[in-house]
Amino acid sequence: MRRNRLAVFLLFGLLFATGGRADQDAVEIVTPQDETIYDDAFASLVVKTPPGKIKRLEIETGEGKLYIYKSSPKTGYYCKSVKLKLGDNNITVTAYTDDNKTIMKSVELFYRSEVYEGADEAPYKFRKHFFHNDKNEKLCSKCHNMKPDFQKAPKRTIKAKGALTADVQVLENPQDSHCYACHEPLTSRKNGHAPSVNFMCTICHNGKAGANNLLDEGQSKYLQPDPIAPRCFKCHERVEEIMKHNRSDHGPTKLGRCNKCHNPHSSPNEFFLRKPIWKLCTTCHAEKASGKHVINAFVFSRNKGGHPTRGRPDPSRPGRELVCSSCHNPHGSKGPFLLRTTGSTPFKVCKRCHKK
Known part of the structure; x- marks a missing residue:
């Protein structure tokens, strides 16, 4: 009798356990x-x-x-x-x-x-x-069209401005893109990158790897190469041409890693930067984070030890605050130290603000 009771107890426990497992697996x-x-x-x-x-x-x-x-x-x-x-x-x-x-x-x-x-x-x-593989796309295709539609969808042309070299064709209605339903939040922040907000996703996500991510080759049809600069230069030829003649180079841009500083989708910061300019620069250049910089013998005594790098208006760009990029070009320069000047004399950049 005791054995029968034990067997019933074990059987009940087994059924309960497997039932719970089945519920969890549901x-x-x-x-x-x-x-x-x-x-x-x-x-x-x-x-x-x-x-x-x-x-x-x-x-x-x-x-x-x-x-x-x-x-x-x-x-x-x-x-x-x-x-x-x-x-x-x-x-x-x-x-x-x-x-x-x-x-x-x-x-x-x-x-x-x-x-x-x-x-x-x-x-x-x-x-x-990576999400976009055959298994996942087959599952999602029951409800979603998983084929990008940039080539066939109606388009309009936006005029080149800023760093863009040529006019660009974009979707007439980005919300009609097959990518929009899942990936719209990527473009939801204040400042958006043109290919992203217009859902020209395959401009950058071409399925190919670069020197830095060769091990990811073939894992997704929407892989993007790392370094990403060759894809960026498809639109930003003007920046590429400027960089060819640099005398001083910035590490991330020299290595083609534009997306270290820029979020290629969107950002709350201007130029879709990953942080506001001053905070972004001092992330790597922590020695400049005191807010005072440059040689102190040639600046006003009120600065008490150096030229300010923020908290002052920028005379060379009325209406904007002084930041690191007021004097330095983060993409490189024909002058020394990434300064916005040409030639070997760094003091020429001072004349941008100090006319006398």
């Missing part, structure tokens, strides 16, 4: 994979659930934001672009079933940026994982 975070590195602030999340069986779904992001869905899609798939904070992020999905069960799943992601201390290098366990 909800799956299809993408992103756990321990994935991101180089921008948004991740596309796809959650698979039993069709029509979920009465409520909650997604809590690394920024602490909570998204709530009170209905279950017929397909059973929930898709959401979630915002990440710099560094480590834990994305938690909680599903409440019709039979009052709760199922939780989570993934850990790392938003990396070279210009932010603590987020400049991901922990060893994290890796780059």
